[in-house]
Amino acid sequence: MSNFVISVENVSKAYHLGQIGSGTLRNDLAAWWAKVRGKPNPLLKIGQDIHDNVEGETLWALRDVSFTLEGGSVLGIIGKNGAGKSTMLKILSRVTAPSSGLVKVKGRIASLLEVGTGFHPELTGRENIFLNGAILGMKRVEIVRKFDEILAFSEVEDFIDTPVKRYSSGMYVRLAFAVAAHLEPEILVVDEVLAVGDAEFQRKCLGKMGDVAQQGRTVLFVSHNMSAILRLTQEAIVMEKGRLALRGTSTQAVEYYLSAGAEQAGERIWGAHDVPVNAAPFRPIALRLRDQKGRIVETVRSVEPFSIELEYELTATVTGLRVGIYLSSTRGDQVLTSFDTDDQKRFDKHGTRNAGHYLSRCEIPPDLLNGGRYTLGVNASSYRVKRYFMDEQALNFNVDNAGAPGMQWIEPRSGVLRPRFEWSIGKVKK
Amino acid sequence: MKKAVDSSRQTDSRGWDLVISPRRNLLDLRLRELWHARDLILLFVRRDFVAVYKQTILGPLWYLIQPLMTTGIFTLIFGSIARLSTDGLPQFLFYMSGTVIWTYFASSLTKTSETFIHNTNLFGKVYFPRLAVPVSILISNLIAFTIQFALFLVFMAIFSWRGTVLHPNWWILLTPVLLLMMAGLGLGFGIIISSLTTKYRDLRFLVQFGVELLMFATPVIYPTSSIPEQFQQLIKFNPMAPVVEAFRYAFLGAGTVSFAQLAYSFGFMLVVILLGVIIFNRVEVTFMDTV
Numbered sequence: 001m002s003n004f005v006i007s008v009e010n011v012s013k014a015y016h017l018g019q020i021g022s023g024t025l026r027n028d029l030a031a032w033w034a035k036v037r038g039k040p041n042p043l044l045k046i047g048q049d050i051h052d053n054v055e056g057e058t059l060w061a062l063r064d065v066s067f068t069l070e071g072g073s074v075l076g077i078i079g080k081n082g083a084g085k086s087t088m089l090k091i092l093s094r095v096t097a098p099s100s101g102l103v104k105v106k107g108r109i110a111s112l113l114e115v116g117t118g119f120h121p122e123l124t125g126r127e128n129i130f131l132n133g134a135i136l137g138m139k140r141v142e143i144v145r146k147f148d149e150i151l152a153f154s155e156v157e158d159f160i161d162t163p164v165k166r167y168s169s170g171m172y173v174r175l176a177f178a179v180a181a182h183l184e185p186e187i188l189v190v191d192e193v194l195a196v197g198d199a200e201f202q203r204k205c206l207g208k209m210g211d212v213a214q215q216g217r218t219v220l221f222v223s224h225n226m227s228a229i230l231r232l233t234q235e236a237i238v239m240e241k242g243r244l245a246l247r248g249t250s251t252q253a254v255e256y257y258l259s260a261g262a263e264q265a266g267e268r269i270w271g272a273h274d275v276p277v278n279a280a281p282f283r284p285i286a287l288r289l290r291d292q293k294g295r296i297v298e299t300v301r302s303v304e305p306f307s308i309e310l311e312y313e314l315t316a317t318v319t320g321l322r323v324g325i326y327l328s329s330t331r332g333d334q335v336l337t338s339f340d341t342d343d344q345k346r347f348d349k350h351g352t353r354n355a356g357h358y359l360s361r362c363e364i365p366p367d368l369l370n371g372g373r374y375t376l377g378v379n380a381s382s383y384r385v386k387r388y389f390m391d392e393q394a395l396n397f398n399v400d401n402a403g404a405p406g407m408q409w410i411e412p413r414s415g416v417l418r419p420r421f422e423w424s425i426g427k428v429k430k
Numbered sequence: 431m432k433k434a435v436d437s438s439r440q441t442d443s444r445g446w447d448l449v450i451s452p453r454r455n456l457l458d459l460r461l462r463e464l465w466h467a468r469d470l471i472l473l474f475v476r477r478d479f480v481a482v483y484k485q486t487i488l489g490p491l492w493y494l495i496q497p498l499m500t501t502g503i504f505t506l507i508f509g510s511i512a513r514l515s516t517d518g519l520p521q522f523l524f525y526m527s528g529t530v531i532w533t534y535f536a537s538s539l540t541k542t543s544e545t546f547i548h549n550t551n552l553f554g555k556v557y558f559p560r561l562a563v564p565v566s567i568l569i570s571n572l573i574a575f576t577i578q579f580a581l582f583l584v585f586m587a588i589f590s591w592r593g594t595v596l597h598p599n600w601w602i603l604l605t606p607v608l609l610l611m612m613a614g615l616g617l618g619f620g621i622i623i624s625s626l627t628t629k630y631r632d633l634r635f636l637v638q639f640g641v642e643l644l645m646f647a648t649p650v651i652y653p654t655s656s657i658p659e660q661f662q663q664l665i666k667f668n669p670m671a672p673v674v675e676a677f678r679y680a681f682l683g684a685g686t687v688s689f690a691q692l693a694y695s696f697g698f699m700l701v702v703i704l705l706g707v708i709i710f711n712r713v714e715v716t717f718m719d720t721v
Binding site: 007015016090091092093094095096097098099100101102103104105106107108109111113114117118120122123127130131134135136137139140163 | 476
């Protein structure tokens with residue numbers, strides 16, 4: 001008999017777009033009355049296009065997804081924002097129910113969609129360990145047994161009887177992760193929790209995750225961090241627009257995922273359906289990468305300057321606006337974040353922008369990036385007011401090393417930067 | 431939108447510990463799951479107690495100040511100024527009994543009615559039996575009630591010592607049943623409202639003054655015996671009325687009670703709980719999509 005511990009069978013999940021609340025009671029009653037009389041729902045649109053994942057008022061976050069998972073395996077789930085990864089995890093962790101289809105699970109399942117869920121700021125670290133542990137599904141005796149271990153892992157021993165509201169954010173996250181890391185379910189569902197804490201703590205978390213996998217437990221791991229996926233999983237699935245696009249070894253999946261961006265060839269164009277409705281009044285049009293001659297390119301040279309431009313439309317006046325880019329390596333290392341109004345003078349002048357068609361261009365100096373593959377993300381927001389639009393993986397591009405410093409040695413250089421530093425060499429007199 | 435039937439109990443669910451399906455059996459209470467979450471329930475109770483009075487000077491003393499102040503004001507306004515009947519009981523004790531009882535019901539109802547709205551973040555990130563939250567609220571409120579009830583007993587003792595003749599009687603034995611009925615009514619109404627507020631926020635406002643208005647339809651500040659003949663029938667529909675009257679009769683020896691009316695309240699409670707659980711069960715699985 002097969003050793004499947006998870007079986008996902010034709011799972012779909014629909015979300016209703018638009019406002020929930022105003023007018024829905026009337027619509028609900030109308031729909032209900034039609035159902036009672038055995039007539040079709042008057043509010044449902046008919047003959048909708050089923051090829052896209054948006055149909056009229058309904059967004060299919062998941063469409064007919066099926067897969068099985070054997071006990072003891074670690075499965076990575078990758079995909080762009082909005083591909084349905086998080087929805088899948090939400091269904092697996094029973095936060096929400098599927099619209100159709102079934103999920104069958106063998107054994108205890110615990111999910112880590114966010115660390116520190118249910119932490120109460122007024123309670124002490126000790127009290128929160130118990131509360132959080134219980135919320136995540138641990139029994140009291142279990143927490144008592146592992147208490148010392150959790151405490152040691154969190155490195156906050158000295159503050160354990162202080163209310164967590166007095167903790168630094170780092171301490172808070174460490175304590176939260178320490179609790180989560182000591183869950184011992186047969187199946188663990190993890191979503192991007194590693195994107196917290198400092199580098200050293202992240203390493204510790206990855207190590208702990210690796211341990212969990214080695215203990216023969218089943219792990220589902222969602223991440224944008226391709227190096228973490230490659231390190232922790234042997235198998236992965238790629239999601240695209242709510243459907244399962246590919247299942248294969250992690251290497252295959254990561255390659256598929258990265259090359260899905262390569263078709264874009266130096267340019268990313270957003271159609272009307274690609275932009276969430278709540279992005280208004282901001283509407284991205286295109287993100288382009290240009291070399292120093294102004295050509296749209298997919299590969300830039302490390303030793304030459306290039307520019308990144310974002311074309312967008314504002315349908316209303318926006319105040320405090322900043323439009324910018326995220327740069328990261330496709331292995332998941334963050335390189336930099338930069339906004340067009342980072343400069344105070346420019347912010348004073350362009351912080352408020354009227355409705356219209358705009359282009360924000362950023363010049364990248366030569367001798368900055370090391371060779372390799374990079375991902376550009378975009379963000380348009382008004383600080384502390386609203387994030388209009390964000391796409392962390394809008395465009396992938398390559399940087400070519402030819403002519404960069406140190407190329408006489410063919411060994412690969414680690415690191416994302418490849419600057420041309422002025423070294424001076426001299427003899428020190430005794 | 432396609433809707434699949436709940437096939438969790440049909441084919442090949444054998445050998446699986448958990449089947450996640452679009453719909454759940456309406457009366458599938460999963461009480462066993464709730465029982466497994468008992469540690470969590472107790473920790474929620476503890477959290478509510480510890481957290482609420484942190485950074486207050488008087489701390490848990492507020493549990494005593496609240497009923498004392500309310501009783502004092504009621505005695506002043508309804509007793510001394512409006513001169514409402516108290517069935518011949520000392521005004522202070524009369525109002526206090528009403529306040530203590532009513533507070534348990536009212537706070538159980540209002541707090542459980544906020545279950546989904548107040549826990550959106552938590553519910554959106556992790557699964558545990560959602561009923562754990564309203565149940566923990568009932569328990570926290572029960573502890574608060576016990577404290578306030580002890581205060582009431584202290585005042586009863588003071589009054590008898592100073593010569594007031596009170597007639598506590600065997601009806602006292604019904605106290606646990608009365609508490610159960612209030613808890614049940616509070617929980618039932620509370621979870622119905624909390625389930626519906628995930629979609630229709632209007633109900634939140636209704637609860638706020640609805641509970642206040644309901645108090646005036648319940649013999650809290652007046653005895654049933656003082657109600658004019660033509661309204662006597664009307665008040666009998668209020669399931670809380672017999673509970674308050676029975677409680678008062680049991681401890682103070684004055685009031686209008688009958689088993690028939692208590693049975694009506696009990697039945698009412700069962701219906702409300704049943705309805706509440708059915709609605710709660712349905713909303714629980716998808717409320718994250720609408721809240």
